[in-house]
Amino acid sequence: GKAPEGxxxxxxxxxxxxxxxxxxxxxxxxxxxxxxxxxxxxxxxFKDKVVLDVGTGSGILAIFSAMAGAKKVxxxxxxDMAKHARTxxxxxxxxxxxxxxxxxxxxxxxPEKVDIIISEWMGYFLLRESMLDSVLLARDKFLxxxxxxxxxxxxxxxxxxxxxxxxxxxxxxxxxMYGWSEFLKEMKGFYQVDLDCLSESYRKEQKxxxxxxxxxxxxxPSQLMGPGTxxxxxxxxxxxxEELKAELDADISMPIVDACGPVxxxxxxxxxxxxxxxxxxxxxPVKLPTAPxxxxxxxxxxxxxxxxxxxxxxxxxxxATKVKVTRQKVNHRLLELDLDVKVTGNSxxxxxxxxxxxxxxx
Amino acid sequence: GKAPEGxxxxxxxxxxxxxxxxxxxxxxxxxxxxxxxxxxxxxxxFKDKVVLDVGTGSGILAIFSAMAGAKKVxxxxxxDMAKHARTxxxxxxxxxxxxxxxxxxxxxxxPEKVDIIISEWMGYFLLRESMLDSVLLARDKFLxxxxxxxxxxxxxxxxxxxxxxxxxxxxxxxxxMYGWSEFLKEMKGFYQVDLDCLSESYRKEQKxxxxxxxxxxxxxPSQLMGPGTxxxxxxxxxxxxEELKAELDADISMPIVDACGPVxxxxxxxxxxxxxxxxxxxxxPVKLPTAPxxxxxxxxxxxxxxxxxxxxxxxxxxxATKVKVTRQKVNHRLLELDLDVKVTGNSxxxxxxxxxxxxxxx
Ligand SMILES: Nc1ncnc2c1ncn2[C@@H]1O[C@H](CSCC[C@H](N)C(=O)O)[C@@H](O)[C@H]1O
Ligand SMILES: Nc1ncnc2c1ncn2[C@@H]1O[C@H](CSCC[C@H](N)C(=O)O)[C@@H](O)[C@H]1O
Numbered sequence: 176g177k178a179p180e181g182x183x184x185x186x187x188x189x190x191x192x193x194x195x196x197x198x199x200x201x202x203x204x205x206x207x208x209x210x211x212x213x214x215x216x217x218x219x220x221f222k223d224k225v226v227l228d229v230g231t232g233s234g235i236l237a238i239f240s241a242m243a244g245a246k247k248v249x250x251x252x253x254x255d256m257a258k259h260a261r262t263x264x265x266x267x268x269x270x271x272x273x274x275x276x277x278x279x280x281x282x283x284x285x286p287e288k289v290d291i292i293i294s295e296w297m298g299y300f301l302l303r304e305s306m307l308d309s310v311l312l313a314r315d316k317f318l319x320x321x322x323x324x325x326x327x328x329x330x331x332x333x334x335x336x337x338x339x340x341x342x343x344x345x346x347x348x349x350x351x352m353y354g355w356s357e358f359l360k361e362m363k364g365f366y367q368v369d370l371d372c373l374s375e376s377y378r379k380e381q382k383x384x385x386x387x388x389x390x391x392x393x394x395x396p397s398q399l400m401g402p403g404t405x406x407x408x409x410x411x412x413x414x415x416x417e418e419l420k421a422e423l424d425a426d427i428s429m430p431i432v433d434a435c436g437p438v439x440x441x442x443x444x445x446x447x448x449x450x451x452x453x454x455x456x457x458x459x460p461v462k463l464p465t466a467p468x469x470x471x472x473x474x475x476x477x478x479x480x481x482x483x484x485x486x487x488x489x490x491x492x493x494x495a496t497k498v499k500v501t502r503q504k505v506n507h508r509l510l511e512l513d514l515d516v517k518v519t520g521n522s523x524x525x526x527x528x529x530x531x532x533x534x535x536x537x
Numbered sequence: 538g539k540a541p542e543g544x545x546x547x548x549x550x551x552x553x554x555x556x557x558x559x560x561x562x563x564x565x566x567x568x569x570x571x572x573x574x575x576x577x578x579x580x581x582x583f584k585d586k587v588v589l590d591v592g593t594g595s596g597i598l599a600i601f602s603a604m605a606g607a608k609k610v611x612x613x614x615x616x617d618m619a620k621h622a623r624t625x626x627x628x629x630x631x632x633x634x635x636x637x638x639x640x641x642x643x644x645x646x647x648p649e650k651v652d653i654i655i656s657e658w659m660g661y662f663l664l665r666e667s668m669l670d671s672v673l674l675a676r677d678k679f680l681x682x683x684x685x686x687x688x689x690x691x692x693x694x695x696x697x698x699x700x701x702x703x704x705x706x707x708x709x710x711x712x713x714m715y716g717w718s719e720f721l722k723e724m725k726g727f728y729q730v731d732l733d734c735l736s737e738s739y740r741k742e743q744k745x746x747x748x749x750x751x752x753x754x755x756x757x758p759s760q761l762m763g764p765g766t767x768x769x770x771x772x773x774x775x776x777x778x779e780e781l782k783a784e785l786d787a788d789i790s791m792p793i794v795d796a797c798g799p800v801x802x803x804x805x806x807x808x809x810x811x812x813x814x815x816x817x818x819x820x821x822p823v824k825l826p827t828a829p830x831x832x833x834x835x836x837x838x839x840x841x842x843x844x845x846x847x848x849x850x851x852x853x854x855x856x857a858t859k860v861k862v863t864r865q866k867v868n869h870r871l872l873e874l875d876l877d878v879k880v881t882g883n884s885x886x887x888x889x890x891x892x893x894x895x896x897x898x899x
Contacts, residue, residue: 193742194735194738194739194742195713195739195742195743195746198717198720198739201720201724202720202723202724204723204727207727207728208727211727211728233732233735235728235730238730239728242729259735259738262734262735262738263730263732263734263735265734266731266733266734267730267731351557355560358560358563358564361564361566362563362564365566365569365570365573366569366573366597366601367604368597368600368625368629369628369629370595370625371628372624372625372627372628373556373595373621373624373625376556376621376624377556377557377560380555380556380557381557384557
């Protein structure tokens with residue numbers, strides 16, 4: 176089920192039309208600074224080149240490209256933010272170089288092919304929003320052979336972690352069910368209507384909400400019980416849209432290094448790298464990580480997938496894990512994560528049967 | 538601009554598919570109890586009648602109608618909540634009487650005309666959600682001549698009030714603008730990009746958000762500085778869809794009775810009445826008020842429209858006010874309120890020029 180175009184525009188693009196939202200992204204300096212460095216430390220790549228900025232928002236990446244000496248920058252933006260981008264471009268004296276085009280990249284045309292596509296398309300857990308689809312479409316339609324994508328590579332990571340938030344969630348869920356029992360009594364007492372037949376559905380709805388929805392987290396490195404394990408790499412120059420849209424499957428083994436208690440949750444994050452293309456490699460590659468970091472998170476934070484009950488482990492054990500990431504049926508910009516987890520190792524916690532988990536990333 | 542059907546479904550209907558949301562409405566006993574009374578105290582009207590419940594949700598009003606002796610009830614619901622309604626109907630042994638039909642009232646067909654249409658269609662400030670459109674459409678398509686609407690009448694009210702929330706809003710707005718200045722400095726310092734050309738747009742966006750958006754309020758009667766003035770009455774049997782969709786204009790004078798300070802805001806609310814139709818009047822009319830009430834609010838609360846700066850008045854003055862309510866252009870289910878306010882009376886606060894205000898009800 177692909178969501179209809181109209182609803183996609185209303186739901187997905189809506190917030191990007193507000194300056195406060197663009198500001199939230201711009202003032203994430205780990206993010207904006209990484210793009211700035213990726214462009215400025217590779218000026219030689221941008222000098223006299225034609226650049227396409229997919230989803231220019233405020234126009235910032237187009238402006239960086241122009242500052243680095245690009246000959247021409249097409250800055251494409253779906254929402255009315257395009258008008259603000261135009262103002263910003265003019266005010267910073269780049270009207271001669273940057274052309275702001277309002278429209279979706281899927282529907283607009285450009286008068287020429289481009290040397291570089293730059294875009295900040297990453298969502299929570301990398302893939303949420305599915306905006307990479309649009310970047311690959313732009314690549315196939317507008318990028319010259321040998322041209323470069325900024326960023327060029329992306330990776331997804333997962334690690335076991337401890338957190339108290341997990342217990343809080345169970346509590347909230349139990350409170351919700353307690354509230355429901357009170358509600359049943361009232362409905363019966365006041366109106367002689369028995370709603371108990373909906374209790375199972377309500378429990379399912381609430382459980383889904385409290386226990387099977389991932390949470391934005393500002394995870395501290397000390398919460399991790401082992402290193403992050405990379406479960407997916409994308410080379411953005413070669414991956415096809417079909418591969419990207421297909422189910423993501425991976426088999427990984429996550430080592431438990433530090434176990435003073437059970438695994439309460441999994442922590443997911445990503446990084447992207449700016450390495451240029453094979454034909455036009457970056458002179459000074461830049462990385463934008465979003466891993467747990469004692470100096471604070473990016474605006475993406477990390478995704479926390481809580482476990483109920485938690486998984487008992489000992490240091491030296493591993494979590495043999497089948498990972499599956501798919502798009503949600505009703506809204507293709509949202510995700511589902513399925514994990515099959517088995518504890519392996521010599522501790523008493525080793526399991527023969529995997530435990531299965533499912534979360535949605537809403 | 539009518540919102541496209543797809544986006545309407547995604548945005549508007551979405552929450553109604555969750556039991557927690559239906560529960561929020563059901564456990565508003567001032568609401569649910571008023572419908573219960575309206576049906577049960579008028580059993581004679583429902584006995585052996587054919588009833589249509591527009592937007593049955595959990596099925597509750599259809600069940601009340603069946604309990605009151607209806608011969609047949611068509612319970613129409615757009616969302617998947619229809620499935621839960623079906624369960625509830627079966628479990629409460631009304632399958633013989635109630636037929637749950639999943640679909641929008643705009644698209645479904647019924648095998649017969651009905652004697653009574655019951656519906657809980659009221660949104661914030663009465664008209665938000667524009668669901669009354671669907672009820673009138675159902676009336677014109679399915680109600681027998683002389684048939685009755687439950688509720689049958691609706692009224693909208695406004696009164697001047699005092700509130701500290703107003704000062705808090707100004708503060709939030711000023712903080713947002715302070716944050717913006719810091720942000721400008723950072724962007725200039727870190728990336729040599731000057732965003733000051735967007736300051737006016739940001740100010741407008743934030744002002745709109747903090748100062749021109751109405752707020753849900755649980756207003757206490759002691760906050761009112763005068764009685765509520767009715768500025769609109771609807772007789773649901775006679776109003777046409779065209780009249781309903783047209784701009785709502787009214788000229789009212791709101792008396793200031795109790796003025797120990799300026800008017801900080803206007804408070805808006807509504808009531809509906811269940812009086813039946815002229816041909817089939819209710820035996821025992823029921824009213825569902827949502828006015829400020831010391832015993833606590835309905836889930837609608839009141840709508841609070843804050844003033845910046847506030848309006849100085851003295852007891853004995855009146856606020857001569859032109860009221861205009863329109864639908865928002867982008868989303869026709871949301872509203873705009875325009876007020877032109879002049880202080881009249883013998884106090885020093887009397888003004889010759891009206892002050893103009895605009896809010897959106899989002
Ligand atoms: N298919 C598409 N076509 C055009 N713009 C798109 C798009 N999908 C997403 N966008 C836009 O892409 C932007 C992503 S946010 C990044 C904004 C800016 N490049 C920055 O780095 O700060 C949003 O403004 C969104 O409206
Ligand atoms: N045009 C339409 N066709 C069918 N159902 C509609 C509709 N517009 C709104 N609805 C449904 O009407 C309900 C309004 S809420 C009221 C629910 C229930 N009658 C009660 O009183 O508790 C929602 O469930 C919504 O999905």
